[in-house]
Amino acid sequence: DTEVTQTPKHLVMGMTNKKSLKCEQHMGHRAMYWYKQKAKKPPELMFVYSYEKLSINESVPSRFSPECPNSSLLNLHLHALQPEDSALYLCASSQGTGSYEQYFGPGTRLTVT
Amino acid sequence: GQNIDQPTEMTATEGAIVQINCTYQTSGFNGLFWYQQHAGEAPTFLSYNVLDGLEEKGRFSSFLSRSKGYSYLLLKELQMKDSASYLCAVNQAGTALIFGKGTTLSVSS
Numbered sequence: 001d002t003e004v005t006q007t008p009k010h011l012v013m014g015m016t017n018k019k020s021l022k023c024e025q026h027m028g029h030r031a032m033y034w035y036k037q038k039a040k041k042p043p044e045l046m047f048v049y050s051y052e053k054l055s056i057n058e059s060v061p062s063r064f065s066p067e068c069p070n071s072s073l074l075n076l077h078l079h080a081l082q083p084e085d086s087a088l089y090l091c092a093s094s095q096g097t098g099s100y101e102q103y104f105g106p107g108t109r110l111t112v113t
Numbered sequence: 114g115q116n117i118d119q120p121t122e123m124t125a126t127e128g129a130i131v132q133i134n135c136t137y138q139t140s141g142f143n144g145l146f147w148y149q150q151h152a153g154e155a156p157t158f159l160s161y162n163v164l165d166g167l168e169e170k171g172r173f174s175s176f177l178s179r180s181k182g183y184s185y186l187l188l189k190e191l192q193m194k195d196s197a198s199y200l201c202a203v204n205q206a207g208t209a210l211i212f213g214k215g216t217t218l219s220v221s222s
Contacts (some may be wrong), residue, residue: 033209042200042212043156056209090155099144099163099204104155 004105006091012111015081021108023074023091031097032074034066035090037107043090049074050097081112115139117213119201124219125191133186133216135201143204147175147186150198150215159186159199188218196220 004025013019023032031050035043047066048056054066063085065077074091088107094100116138125131137145144163148156160168162177162184174187188195201213 031209040217042215045209045211048209097209099161101146101158101161102210104157106155 004091004093004103006089006105006108008108009106010109010111012113013078013081014113015083017081018077018079020078021076021089021091021110023076023093023105024072025093025103025105026072027093027103028071029093029095029103030071031094031100032068033092033094033102034074034076035092035104037088037090047076048097055097078110081110083112086111115203115205115211117201117203117211119199119213119216121214122217122219124221127191127193127220127222129191130187130189131191131218133188133199133201133218135184135186135213137182137184137201137203137213139203139205139211141206142179143206145175145177145184146202146204146210147173147184148200148202148212150200152197156200191220193220193222 007022033048034046037043045058046060049068052068063080067075090107091105092102094102119135146161147159149159150156160175167176172189177184198215198217200215202210
């Protein structure tokens with residue numbers, strides 16, 4: 001199983017809503033990532049978890065809150081987002097944070113109204 | 114600092130060969146990856162180079178020169194389905210992938 005799954009596929013939320021994005025992998029990978037991708041731009045790294053601990057936070061605003069409940073799951077909690085946060089949110093996993101191939105999920109298309 | 118450069122757009126015809134270049138300046142280097150991304154889809158892994166030289170995988174090959182901070186992705190026998198964005202990404206030692214802006218390749222018949 002080389003699949004990373006993400007739910008939901010699409011999400012529309014208002015600026016006062018609270019929602020969560022979910023990511024799951026069953027490849028035994030110990031590193032998991034959240035990326036944000038705007039149209040016609042490359043993925044931008046947001047967070048890295050290594051062995052269920054947050055190892056990198058790329059100065060992401062606190063309205064984005066990551067959580068890694070266990071080695072297979074990664075959540076991104078959203079609160080009080082802005083319209084400019086509308087983007088494709090990609091989850092990825094890899095064996096470790098070294099030179100390992102990252103497997104990407106299909107993404108969640110988020111629209112903030 | 115870090116900087117990864119690749120051309121914004123390229124066009125080619127079916128059956129042709131195309132080379133997408135990538136130059137990088139990063140504070141650490143732990144390997145270079147190429148990913149393919151079709152519009153509206155997730156990136157998929159194509160190749161990985163950490164030592165100098167050429168890695169071949171079917172129609173796709175990737176080359177790395179660490180001393181020059183240079184890589185290229187070579188696509189042979191182009192097909193329409195190869196129309197996509199091609200992302201060069203560097204793994205900086207101790208951090209995750211840093212992506213270039215991507216090269217949009219359009220293949221025409």
